[in-house]
Amino acid sequence: MLQDIIDLRRIETIYEGEKIPVIYDINLKIKSGEFVAIIGPNGAGKTTLLETINGLLDYISGEGFVFRKEIKKNKSQIRKEIGYLIQNFEIDPLAPFLCKDIVMSGRTGKIGTFRFTTKKDWDKIWYSMGLVGMIDFANRPIGKLSGGEFQKILIARALAQQPRLLLLDEPFSNLDYASKIQIETLLNRIHEKYKITIVMVSHDLNFVPVGCNRIIVMDKGRIIMDDKKEKILHSNKINDIFKNGGRK
Ligand SMILES: Nc1ncnc2c1ncn2[C@@H]1O[C@H](COP(=O)(O)OP(=O)(O)OP(=O)(O)O)[C@@H](O)[C@H]1O
Ligand SMILES: [Mg+2]
Incomplete structure (x- = not known):
C-alpha cells in the first residue's frame, strides 16, 4: 500500500496579528507518487496551504504530518526533502x-x-x-x-x-503558451521518471498537466472539492466558484 506523504487533519492556519484563520478545516491526504493540482481563485488560501505543509507557517489547530513526521516538530528535517517553487519569485x-x-x-x-x-x-x-x-x-x-x-x-x-516532494506554486504564471507546454512536459517527465510526489497550485483551469489526475478545489480558505481531474473539470460548480470566489 502506498504511504501517505501528506496527512493533514482539521488544520487551521492564521497569520500573525489576524483574528480569522486563512485556511480552516483542512483534511487532506496525499499518497507517495501522486501528482495533484490545487486550484482556486485568488485569495483562496492555496499558497497558505503550501506554506503550512512546508512548515513555513504554523497551524494553530489540528494535526499535520509530512513523511509521517509531525510538521511542527520536524520542520527543518521535512524541508530538506521538499522542493519548493515560490510563487512570483x-x-x-x-x-x-x-x-x-x-x-x-x-x-x-x-x-x-x-x-x-x-x-x-x-x-x-x-x-x-x-x-x-x-x-x-x-x-x-x-x-x-x-x-x-x-x-x-x-x-x-x-x-x-x-526532494521526495515537490510543492509548486503557480509554475505556469507569466508564461506564454509555448513555455507552458514546455513546463508541462517537463513536470510530466519528472513525475513519470522519478516518481516524485508533486503538489502544484494553479488558478488556471485551462492548464492542468496530463500526468495530474487529482484536483483539489479551494475557496475562501477551505477545501470544497477533491476528486478525479475529469470529474472536477466537468462539474458545473467550478465555473461559479471562479466567477464568485476569492476571499473578501
Ligand atoms: N502575511 C499575511 N498576513 C495576513 N493575511 C495574509 C498574509 N498572507 C496572505 N494573507 C491573506 O490570506 C488569504 C489567502 O492568501 P493566499 O496567498 O494563501 O491565497 P492564494 O490562494 O495563494 O491566492 P493567489 O491565487 O492570489 O496566489 C488572502 O486573503 C491574503 O490576503
Ligand atoms: Mg498564491
Whole structure:
C-alpha cells in the first residue's frame, strides 16, 4: 500500500496579528507518487496551504504530518526533502548571479556566499539542471533569461536537493503558451521518471498537466472539492466558484 506523504487533519492556519484563520478545516491526504493540482481563485488560501505543509507557517489547530513526521516538530528535517517553487519569485535583472548560483541556493538556502559546497553538491546541481534541459545556461546571468527559461531554472532549484516532494506554486504564471507546454512536459517527465510526489497550485483551469489526475478545489480558505481531474473539470460548480470566489 502506498504511504501517505501528506496527512493533514482539521488544520487551521492564521497569520500573525489576524483574528480569522486563512485556511480552516483542512483534511487532506496525499499518497507517495501522486501528482495533484490545487486550484482556486485568488485569495483562496492555496499558497497558505503550501506554506503550512512546508512548515513555513504554523497551524494553530489540528494535526499535520509530512513523511509521517509531525510538521511542527520536524520542520527543518521535512524541508530538506521538499522542493519548493515560490510563487512570483523575483530577482533583480542586474543581480550578479549566474543560473548555477540560483540552482545551488536550492541546496544551501543562500544565494552568493555559499557554505562550503562540495563536489556532491555540484553533482546534484548539474543533475537537476540536466533534468530541466538547462545545463548550457549554467554560466548565464540569471537576470538575462526569458520567462520560460527562468521558470525552468527555478524548477531545477526546487529539484536541487533531490526532494521526495515537490510543492509548486503557480509554475505556469507569466508564461506564454509555448513555455507552458514546455513546463508541462517537463513536470510530466519528472513525475513519470522519478516518481516524485508533486503538489502544484494553479488558478488556471485551462492548464492542468496530463500526468495530474487529482484536483483539489479551494475557496475562501477551505477545501470544497477533491476528486478525479475529469470529474472536477466537468462539474458545473467550478465555473461559479471562479466567477464568485476569492476571499473578501
Ligand atoms: N502575511 C499575511 N498576513 C495576513 N493575511 C495574509 C498574509 N498572507 C496572505 N494573507 C491573506 O490570506 C488569504 C489567502 O492568501 P493566499 O496567498 O494563501 O491565497 P492564494 O490562494 O495563494 O491566492 P493567489 O491565487 O492570489 O496566489 C488572502 O486573503 C491574503 O490576503
Ligand atoms: Mg498564491
